[in-house]
Amino acid sequence: MMNFDSIALGDLTQDVQIPKTVDEQVEETWFVKYGEETVGVGLFLPDSRSCVLAILGDDVAHRKVIGTYQSSDDHERLILHGLEIAYEGYLRSVKGDTVIGKLDIKE
Known part of the structure; x- marks a missing residue:
């Protein structure tokens, strides 16, 4: 198991x-290595x-x-929410996890 604390x-x-998860986002989201x-x-x-x-x-x-x-607080929350959605996508597509968190992607 990898020690993520050392990264x-x-x-x-x-x-x-990764395609943008929120329309207002100008930042780019990537799977990272x-x-x-x-x-x-x-x-x-x-x-x-x-x-x-x-x-x-x-x-x-x-x-x-x-x-x-x-x-700004609203934009930061939006960015974090988008990154959470991308992380759940990472768990599904890269890790193969099928039972994951309770994130509502409709919000």
Whole structure:
């Protein structure tokens, strides 16, 4: 099992870009890799290869959020919600998890 506590934002690289989950989002969401392994999802500013916020982990119960995103409270909540949706997509498509959290993607 991977030690996600030892991973820093600078260690993450872009793997596959994920379509925007919220219309108002200008930031890019990607599956992120640590070395050769896809470990979660990350948020990147447009035209940047530096991750500013990421959710990593093998399951919802043991996920790790690293980084920060500074914006207005409403926009920050929107970005975090979008990243949560992307993380659940990561669990389903990359990890093969079929029973996951209680996130309502309609909100």
